[in-house]
Each structure stands twice: as C-alpha cells, then as structure tokens.
Amino acid sequence: MxxxxxxxxxxxxxxxxxxxxxxxxRKAARRRRLAACGVLMTPFFALLVTVFLIPVGTAVxxxxxxDDQPGLGFGPERTxxxxxxxxxxxxxxxxxxxxxxxxxxxxxxYLPLMVGGALVLALLLDSGVVRLRAWAQLGLFLPHAVPxxxxxxxxxxxxxxxxxxxxxxxxxxxxxxxxxxxxxxxxSIVNIALWSNLGYNMVVFYAALQAVPREVIEAxxxxxxxxxxTALQVKTPLVRASIVMVAIFTLIWALQLFTEPMLLxxxxxxxxxxxxxxxxxxxxAFTRNNYSLAAAASVVLLLCTIALSYGVxxxxxxxxxxxxx
Amino acid sequence: xxxxxxxxxxxxxTAAVPLTGAVSACSGSSEARVSSTGKxxxxxxxxxxxxxxxxxxxxxxxxRIQVDFQQIPSGGQGGYAKLSNAARAxxxxxxxxxxxxxxxxxxxxxxxxxxxxxxxxTLRAKLLPQALGLTTFQGKTFSVPLDVEPMVMHYRTDLFDxxxxxxxxxxxxxxxxxxxxxxxxxxxxxxxFPTDGMTQFAAYAWQAGAQWFxxxxxxxxxxxxxxPSRRVAAYWQxxxxxxxxxxNAVESRQADAQIGNGLVLTRLSGAWDAGAQMNARPGxxxxxxxxxLPQWDTARPAVGTHGGSTFAVTKDCRHPxxxxxxxxxxxxxxxxxxxxxxxxTSSQYPAVAALIAVxxxxxxxxxxxxxxxxxxxxxxxxxxxxxxxxxxxxTATQKVMQDAFARAGAGRGxxxxxxxxxxxxxxxxxxxxxxxxxxxxx
Numbered sequence: 001m002x003x004x005x006x007x008x009x010x011x012x013x014x015x016x017x018x019x020x021x022x023x024x025x026r027k028a029a030r031r032r033r034l035a036a037c038g039v040l041m042t043p044f045f046a047l048l049v050t051v052f053l054i055p056v057g058t059a060v061x062x063x064x065x066x067d068d069q070p071g072l073g074f075g076p077e078r079t080x081x082x083x084x085x086x087x088x089x090x091x092x093x094x095x096x097x098x099x100x101x102x103x104x105x106x107x108x109x110y111l112p113l114m115v116g117g118a119l120v121l122a123l124l125l126d127s128g129v130v131r132l133r134a135w136a137q138l139g140l141f142l143p144h145a146v147p148x149x150x151x152x153x154x155x156x157x158x159x160x161x162x163x164x165x166x167x168x169x170x171x172x173x174x175x176x177x178x179x180x181x182x183x184x185x186x187x188s189i190v191n192i193a194l195w196s197n198l199g200y201n202m203v204v205f206y207a208a209l210q211a212v213p214r215e216v217i218e219a220x221x222x223x224x225x226x227x228x229x230t231a232l233q234v235k236t237p238l239v240r241a242s243i244v245m246v247a248i249f250t251l252i253w254a255l256q257l258f259t260e261p262m263l264l265x266x267x268x269x270x271x272x273x274x275x276x277x278x279x280x281x282x283x284x285a286f287t288r289n290n291y292s293l294a295a296a297a298s299v300v301l302l303l304c305t306i307a308l309s310y311g312v313x314x315x316x317x318x319x320x321x322x323x324x325x
Numbered sequence: 326x327x328x329x330x331x332x333x334x335x336x337x338x339t340a341a342v343p344l345t346g347a348v349s350a351c352s353g354s355s356e357a358r359v360s361s362t363g364k365x366x367x368x369x370x371x372x373x374x375x376x377x378x379x380x381x382x383x384x385x386x387x388x389r390i391q392v393d394f395q396q397i398p399s400g401g402q403g404g405y406a407k408l409s410n411a412a413r414a415x416x417x418x419x420x421x422x423x424x425x426x427x428x429x430x431x432x433x434x435x436x437x438x439x440x441x442x443x444x445x446x447t448l449r450a451k452l453l454p455q456a457l458g459l460t461t462f463q464g465k466t467f468s469v470p471l472d473v474e475p476m477v478m479h480y481r482t483d484l485f486d487x488x489x490x491x492x493x494x495x496x497x498x499x500x501x502x503x504x505x506x507x508x509x510x511x512x513x514x515x516x517x518f519p520t521d522g523m524t525q526f527a528a529y530a531w532q533a534g535a536q537w538f539x540x541x542x543x544x545x546x547x548x549x550x551x552x553p554s555r556r557v558a559a560y561w562q563x564x565x566x567x568x569x570x571x572x573n574a575v576e577s578r579q580a581d582a583q584i585g586n587g588l589v590l591t592r593l594s595g596a597w598d599a600g601a602q603m604n605a606r607p608g609x610x611x612x613x614x615x616x617x618l619p620q621w622d623t624a625r626p627a628v629g630t631h632g633g634s635t636f637a638v639t640k641d642c643r644h645p646x647x648x649x650x651x652x653x654x655x656x657x658x659x660x661x662x663x664x665x666x667x668x669x670t671s672s673q674y675p676a677v678a679a680l681i682a683v684x685x686x687x688x689x690x691x692x693x694x695x696x697x698x699x700x701x702x703x704x705x706x707x708x709x710x711x712x713x714x715x716x717x718x719x720t721a722t723q724k725v726m727q728d729a730f731a732r733a734g735a736g737r738g739x740x741x742x743x744x745x746x747x748x749x750x751x752x753x754x755x756x757x758x759x760x761x762x763x764x765x766x767x
Contacts, residue, residue, distance in 0.1 A: 068759035072540050073433035073717060074462050086757050093753035094746075095725065182737055269520065269731030273724045274750075284754075288721040289409045289434060293757040 062295035086296035095274040122205035123231045140199035152263040180268035208242035365647045371422035372399040375668035382664040412436040419642040426719035432467040437637035443649040456676040468635035470676035474595030475705035476528040476631040482614040499619040503569035519575035520730040523723040530554040531629025538716040548765030550744040558740035595631035600672030627710040659683040674702040725750035
C-alpha cells in the first residue's frame with residue numbers, strides 16, 4: 001500500500017503502467033507478509049514436528065516393528081516388520097478392552113456432569129442471583145490451580161478408610177461408605193476431575209455469556225420470559241459454540257485418564273495397574289518392557305480420540321446447519 | 326488450556342521414551358572400565374541386603390579386579406525398570422542381580438547374556454541342579470544362582486504352646502488347625518493369604534505339581550490354571566470363605582501389625598525370611614521356630630521355592646571373564662557368605678552346597694532359640710520339585726494376578742478366576758513379543 005503511493009508517476013504518463021506497478025508492489029507486499037507469517041509460525045511448526053509428528057511417527061513405526069527371536073525367544077534378536085501383530089495383541093487383550101470400557105463409563109458420567117454443571121454455575125453467576133460474584137468465581141476456580149497430582153493426593157486422603165475425616169463423620173452417623181469400592185471407584189474419580197475442572201469451564205462459559213448482547217436479553221424480558229426461560233432458551237443457544245468446545249476438550253482430556261487412578265491404585269484393589277488405556281500403555285512400556293505393544297495401544301487410543309472428536313464436531317456442525325435452515 | 330495435559334503431550338511422553346533412550350546411549354558410561362592402574366573395574370547393581378559387605382570383602386582380597394557397587398531399589402520398586410532402561414540405553418552394569426522369576430524375561434530381551442561357556446565346570450558341579458535349571462533354557466545358561474530358598478513354615482512357638490497346638494505336617498492338618506485357631510482366639514488367625522503374593526502362590530502351586538510354563542515342546546505353553554493350581558486355589562479359597570485366615574497384602578502396615586502383635590501365628594515364606602524377620606522384629610527373639618512346609622502327600626514330599634536371586638552378566642559388559650570371576654567368588658567363596666551374613670539381616674540358603682556348613686557356622690541361632698535352621702533348610706532344599714519354569718513376562722503376570730487376588734480379597738471373584746485372569750492378561754504380551762505360544766485353558 002505504501003509502495004504504490006511512493007511511485008512518482010506523472011499524471012499524464014502512460015496509464016497502463018500503473019496497474020502493473022501496483023501488481024508488482026502487491027506481490028512484494030504479499031511476499032513480505034508470507035515471510036512474516038513464516039517467521040511467526042516457525043516456533044509453532046518446529047514444536048509441532050518435534051513434540052507431535054516425530055513422536056507419533058515413532059510410535060507408529062514401533063507398533064509395526066519388533067525385536068524378534070524365533071521360538072522360545074532365547075536366540076539372537078533381529079528387528080523385523082510384524083505388520084498388525086501388536087495391534088491384534090492389543091485388541092484381543094481383555095485388560096486393554098476392560099480399560100476402554102472403564103474410560104467409556106467414566107466419560108458417560110463425567111461429560112454431562114461437567115458440561116451441565118459448569119453451564120448451570122455460569123448461568124447462575126450471570127443472572128446476578130449470586131451475591132459476592134467475584135468471590136464465588138474465585139472459590140470455584142481455585143481448585144483448577146492445584147496441580148492434578150496434588151488434587152489426587154488430597155482426595156486419596158479423603159477417600160482412604162481409617163484416615164479420612166469424611167468417612168469418620170459418616171461412620172458417626174452409622175453410615176458405612178466405601179469411596180473406593182466396586183461401584184463407587186469410577187464416580188470417586190469423576191468427583192476429583194469435577195472438583196479440579198468445574199471452575200475452569202465455568203469461567204469459559206461465563207466469558208461467553210458476557211458477550212451475549214444485552215438487547216437480546218432485554219427483548220426477551222420485555223416479551224415476558226422469566227429468568228429460567230431466559231437462561232435456557234435465550235442465553236444457552238447463544239453460547240453453543242463454547243459448549244461444543246468445552247465438550248470436545250473435556251472428552252479428549254477424559255480419554256487420557258491417568259493421574260487420578262494411578263495414585264488411587266496405591267490404596268484400592270479395584271483399580272488395577274491397567275485400569276485405563278493410558279495406564280495400560282504405561283504398564284506395557286515400563287513394567288512389561290513391551291514397546292511394540294505400548295506403541296500399538298497408543299495409536300489405538302489416538303485413533304479413538306481423533307474419531308470421537310471428529311464425530312462430535314461433525315454432529316454439532318450438522319445440527320448447526322439444520323438450525324440455520 | 327493451561328494445566329491440561331493435552332493429547333499431544335501424552336503421546337509425546339509415551340513415544341519419546343525410546344528417543345531419550347537413544348540420547349543417553351550416546352553419553353554412555355562404558356569408557357573408563359579399565360582404570361589407570363591396570364585394574365579391571367566391574368560395575369555391579371544389586372538390591373540384596375549385605376551386598377556392600379560382600380563387595381568390600383572381594384575388593385580387599387583382589388588386586389586385578391575391583392568392583393564398583395551400586396545399591397538399587399528392589400525389582401518391584403523400580404529396580405527392574407532401571408535395569409531395562411539402562412540396557413536399552415546401552416549402559417547397563419557389568420553384573421546385575423535378577424530374581425529367578427525375571428530371568429527368562431531378561432534373557433529374552435537380551436539384557437542377560439548367554440554365559441554357558443563362561444560358567445566353569447567346577448562351578449557348575451557345585452550348584453544345586455534345581456537352581457541351575459531355573460536359569461538355563463534350551464541348554465543355555467543366562468545367570469548364576471546365588472541362593473535357593475525352599476518355602477518353609479515360620480511359626481510362633483510360644484503361641485503354639487499357649488494354645489496347645491501341634492505343628493501341622495499336611496495341608497489337611499493345616500486347614501484343621503486354622504479352624505481351631507479361629508475358634509479358640511477370635512482375633513488371631515493361623516496365617517495370612519497375601520493378596521500381593523503371586524510368588525507365594527506360585528510356590529504352593531509348584532509344590533502341588535503345577536507347571537505354569539512349559540517349554541519342552543519348543544513353544545511357551547502357558548497353563549496358570551492347571552489342575553494342581555486349581556486344587557491349591559480351591560484349598561485357600563475354602564479357608565478364606567470360612568474366615569479361617571487373614572487375607573490382605575503382606576507388604577503393608579496391616580501385615581506388619583498382624584505379625585508384630587502376634588495376630589498371625591505362622592508365616593509361609595522362603596528360608597531367607599528368617600533373616601529378614603530377625604532384622605525387622607528384634608523384639609520377638611526366641612518366639613519363632615521354623616518347620617517344614619505342610620505337604621499334600623507325606624509319602625512323596627515336595628516343595629517350591631520362594632525368593633532367591635541370581636547374577637547375570639549383561640550384554641553391555643566389556644569384561645565378561647572378570648565379571649564371571651566376581652560372580653563365581655560371590656556365589657561360592659566362604660568369605661562371601663560370611664560377609665553377607667555378617668550384616669545380620671540375611672539367612673540366605675546358598676545354591677552351592679559346600680557353603681551350607683559355612684552358613685550354619687556363621688548364622689547367629691539365638692533368635693530361633695538355638696534351632697539349627699540351616700539343617701532344616703538343607704532337608705527342604707532336597708525336596709524342591711524339579712522342572713519348574715518361570716515365564717517370559719513374570720512381572721506382568723504377577724501384577725495381573727495380584728490385582729485379581731486383591732479384588733477377590735474385596736469380595737469380587739475368586740482365586741481360581743484370578744489365575745485365569747492372569748493367563749488372559751499374559752498371553753497378549755507373549756504374542757506381541759513374537760514368541761511361539763500355546764495355551765492350556767481349563
């Protein structure tokens with residue numbers, strides 16, 4: 001843009017040259033923009049390649065190759081292409097499938113509670129029902145600042161019979177409660193995750209609600225909508241995009257369930273060393289020293305995550321399109 | 326999204342491990358193994374008690390070879406992961422300590438090298454054949470046994486006297502006794518079934534004639550739930566169901582309290598546990614004696630082993646002969662055993678028969694009221710049933726089985742189901758390793 005104005009072109013000089021010069025200048029400007037883009041995006045791509053593409057590539061490679069010895073395995077080792085053998089082993093391993101089942105159950109409980117809970121809290125704060133809004137927000141958000149491992153430790157303490165004040169309190173009321181029993185262990189883990197992340201997602205929703213035009217809400221009030229109806233039928237559809245985003249991130253995060261069960265594993269027999277797919281991968285690599293198996297399980301988990309995220313995105317965009325029609 | 330572990334970072338963490346391995350391989354520590362004075366330096370890793378004393382004794386008496394010892398955590402506490410990772414990075418120690426169940430796994434992974442030609446005939450002749458059999462596969466020896474630990478019954482002689490109990494000789498008598506103890510004293514039990522005790526259960530199954538792994542057909546035949554194992558599982562399940570015994574983890578404060586407070590009257594474990602007990606509970610001096618493990622059939626007595634270690638020369642070792650010389654001294658020289666026992670924490674039963682007399686003389690018998698426990702160990706070691714084979718991924722099999730035991734202890738599933746679960750959790754691993762496998766499901 002600046003280049004064209006600096007061109008000292010006489011007003012009467014051949015008019016056709018001006019567009020050419022302009023084109024050339026635009027090309028130069030585009031090249032500079034591209035160069036700037038390149039410089040600014042290099043760190044991103046460098047990181048993408050080193051911490052994502054190369055590791056994923058390595059995992060894929062590892063899942064197709066193995067150090068094999070024929071027969072009993074005491075011969076000399078050689079690296080061979082084994083095709084889908086590791087995948088077949090993973091997918092026929094009842095402990096891995098059990099882990100997938102556990103995570104599915106976990107997602108089914110966690111996802112609706114998290115998204116619904118965060119949304120309700122955000123709507124409550126936004127509606128002005130809650131006094132001391134800033135304090136409420138801070139209080140809800142604070143657990144998110146606690147690192148996951150510390151959170152798990154705190155809850156491990158609260159869940160362990162004999163040392164937990166909560167269990168003692170229940171016991172005084174003649175209620176025996178086992179937070180780490182067969183049916184309670186998954187809800188207990190859900191509880192830890194909710195505690196950690198509810199406030200965070202609430203802030204996301206709250207920020208989205210702030211962007212809802214006030215006129216729209218005023219119009220709905222004028223039309224006679226009560227506060228509940230305004231919240232559910234006016235505000236909620238307007239923050240749909242945030243809801244989808246939070247749902248996808250929560251789903252991806254939930255599929256990698258690792259820290260909480262890994263720690264609770266110390267004190268509950270109901271959590272095995274292969275409780276979730278991520279724990280299975282860890283166990284395969286570091287206890288069983290079976291890198292092909294760990295790599296194959298990682299790739300399976302990655303594919304599941306991609307498929308689910310894609311599915312959710314497709315589903316919501318189709319719903320959007322239908323609504324637009 | 327601050328504070329969230331993303332899918333990317335998780336995958337990067339899993340997949341980047343081999344990369345870090347490769348990086349540290351470049352900075353390997355295998356250069357200066359021959360020191361400036363012309364001495365050969367051997368690095369040695371062990372979690373065994375008394376190893377420092379043994380190494381000191383070796384270094385004092387040897388000029389040409391010096392051993393650089395490093396105490397590492399026990400296998401389950403990360404020692405085996407440390408060894409695997411070091412081997413992957415190319416800087417494993419010259420000599421590593423491996424317990425019997427893990428020998429096949431480290432041999433298959435190529436961490437323990439084939440030392441068939443390094444083991445001298447004199448050493449071979451000295452070792453108990455059942456022990457050497459556990460470290461030899463397809464005619465190749467992968468490690469040298471240090472000790473072999475027949476399972477025995479440690480019992481509280483004072484409490485047996487107080488309640489008028491007889492030491493049981495058969496498992497039937499043992500079950501009868503368990504019932505008696507519960508009836509007589511409701512808060513005490515005869516024994517603990519350890520939910521973290523795959524190795525204990527294996528010893529019971531071994532004694533009963535089980536064959537969890539069999540390599541005789543040229544493939545790994547896995548049958549964790551064979552008839553003898555099911556029999557043993559049903560026996561213990563019966564005791565558990567009638568509340569005749571405790572069932573919880575043995576590596577726990579709960580079990581410490583049970584033993585420390587005399588709530589449990591017997592401990593079924595390897596011979597080594599006599600020394601560990603002395604070390605852990607000096608206050609119970611004089612209260613314990615040791616008896617043979619109960620038998621299924623007294624006419625054909627048999628026992629399995631519980632615990633015991635071996636020494637392997639690793640693939641990264643630069644001086645295999647020197648490493649072997651150290652190993653041979655450590656397992657067969659009287660000074661080595663004396664040094665180990667001098668730590669006061671060991672009652673290992675040596676795999677080299679000639680050392681038994683040394684152990685008997687060096688062991689302080691006062692804790693066991695003067696009982697000659699080495700004589701008992703010698704009788705029991707002769708009953709070790711030959712032909713037992715550990716599997717290629719015993720740490721994994723152990724974890725799955727113990728997870729299932731723990732669930733059974735919490736009222737979900739049974740011991741027999743735990744064995745089947747362990748088998749199902751083991752097979753995919755072996756297949757993924759490319760081993761020939763057959764399965765015997767029952």
